[in-house]
Amino acid sequence: MHFRQWLLLCMLFVYAPLTPALDKPDCALIEKWATAGDAQETTQISPGLQLSVLAEDERMVPLFGKSIYSWDRDDFRDFNTTVNVCAKAASKRRDRATRDTLQLAMRSVRKAQRPLGDLIRAREAGNTAVTALLEEPASPETIVMLERAEEALQGKGGPTPAAGHAAGAAAAYSRFDSFAAVFGNHRH
Numbered sequence: 001m002h003f004r005q006w007l008l009l010c011m012l013f014v015y016a017p018l019t020p021a022l023d024k025p026d027c028a029l030i031e032k033w034a035t036a037g038d039a040q041e042t043t044q045i046s047p048g049l050q051l052s053v054l055a056e057d058e059r060m061v062p063l064f065g066k067s068i069y070s071w072d073r074d075d076f077r078d079f080n081t082t083v084n085v086c087a088k089a090a091s092k093r094r095d096r097a098t099r100d101t102l103q104l105a106m107r108s109v110r111k112a113q114r115p116l117g118d119l120i121r122a123r124e125a126g127n128t129a130v131t132a133l134l135e136e137p138a139s140p141e142t143i144v145m146l147e148r149a150e151e152a153l154q155g156k157g158g159p160t161p162a163a164g165h166a167a168g169a170a171a172a173y174s175r176f177d178s179f180a181a182v183f184g185n186h187r188h
Contacts, residue, residue, distance in 0.1 A: 023064050
């Protein structure tokens with residue numbers, strides 16, 4: 001097997017895992033989850049990024065099957081749809097307290113969508129940069145760039161998009177742009 005093919009396979013397994021669809025629990029479990037904690041209580045994930053305690057892995061993974069940190073847009077949509085169906089069911093049975101709690105929980109978790117969306121876009125940019133890097137001929141420069149790509153994809157070497165700051169996303173995109181600049185100088 002050619003070195004680049006082997007390296008691409010390794011990178012795909014490490015950085016592009018298949019993500020299963022979000023589990024859709026029944027309304028009783030969702031209601032129990034929403035009432036188990038104060039939806040407005042937050043925990044600091046990183047500087048500038050507050051996340052509702054309801055979105056912590058200990059609460060989300062058993063219920064929805066995966067961490068909110070690996071959700072994509074479809075997962076957020078499915079989450080909103082699922083919780084909204086339960087809120088409507090509570091409303092139909094005239095349980096306003098449960099409906100209001102579910103809606104508050106949904107809004108609290110939804111606040112994480114934009115910062116986590118920035119993280120998803122940075123990952124996609126990283127995967128594109130790594131793919132382009134793997135197309136380059138082996139050289140000391142490409143090895144250095146692979147090491148930098150690995151650090152960037154692991155969130156090392158400065159602010160990351162998970163920080164919820166434009167500066168974090170800009171830093172990640174800047175690192176990926178630097179890969180592109182190197183590629184432009186080494187293409188044959």
